[in-house]
Amino acid sequence: MIVLLLKLFYTFFKIGLFGFGGGYAMISMIQGEVVTRYNWLTMGQFTDIVAISQMTPGPIGINSATYVGYTSLVNAGYSHAMGIVGSATATFAVVLPSFILMLLISKFLLKFKNHPVVENIFLGLRPAVIGLIAAAALLLLNRENFGTSDTPWQFYISIFIFVTTFIGTYVYKINPILLICSAGIAGFLLF
């Protein structure tokens, strides 16, 4: 159990340390570590957390650290109490790098912000962050979330929900919570 807790701590510390570019880039980071590397969750469970995070208050980084911390211990056969310890560990770990960094460099950062070296680093980071988000979406475009052509009813309705939500958010800028609720109602009625 100590090993699992240490792994959780290390993983979420890393996510906090390299989580540049805001919530969606962090989704990619969490997905890479938690789903692809450690298999603590499946892609489907991960998608559910993202949905829950978008409907509940608070930053997605905190939401998923709390959820993954709990679920990974309970999935490994430990009690609910240990699950709570897990979620506290992961949440603490994801915040810790920001804490250290912000306190260390807060005094100099205003000067640093326009320093050519920092500007150059961000010249590389900014486009990469977009790649990260694209990868997160591509990884989620899978059987678990959409079904396959063997289940045509689910498959085509899923694609329809995907396309309408995309247009809803991208073109019409409809509130994401409203979109998720509509998709939930569609799922309730059609599946």
Next chain:
Amino acid sequence: MNIYWESFKTFTRIGMFTIGGGYAMLPLIEAEVVDKKKWIDKEEFVDLVAIAQSCPGILAVNISIFLGYKLKGVPGSIICTLGTILPSFLIILLIALFFQTFRENKTVQSIFLGIRPAVVALIAAPTFKMAKSAKIGWTNIWIPVVSALLIWQMEVSPVYIIILAGLFGFLYGKLVEQNDK
């Protein structure tokens, strides 16, 4: 009233009433700490957001750490950060405790089957929105494309992509600098 308690309450409110994360939180944080509490002025707030954005980690947490530090040093930043994360922590913990049994339910399953494709669309859309604002053009479009392919097809961890991209920017800058000399 005690400033610690006051700032804890303010950041708990911020953590509790913002749905949709980071950028959705900014107007609320500004309303609380600039307009209502007058802990910092508007100009300082803009600077603070700029710094918080260029640091890794969660935007709202970075802002709380910074503001708490300005108010009361290290204890202040701990209090403000606790305030920001506490509501999400408790709410998600409650959901996690019950979601496992809840998930077995047929109705819940079909609702989430409908929600999943929508979530994928909600992640796909910002890719294009951010590509516009990050000035992606013909000279640098290979960076997001290669990064996405490496993560998606080769299972490379996004952590390495971030390290490589930062290093690349740094070396590129050095190269340009040398050519200018």
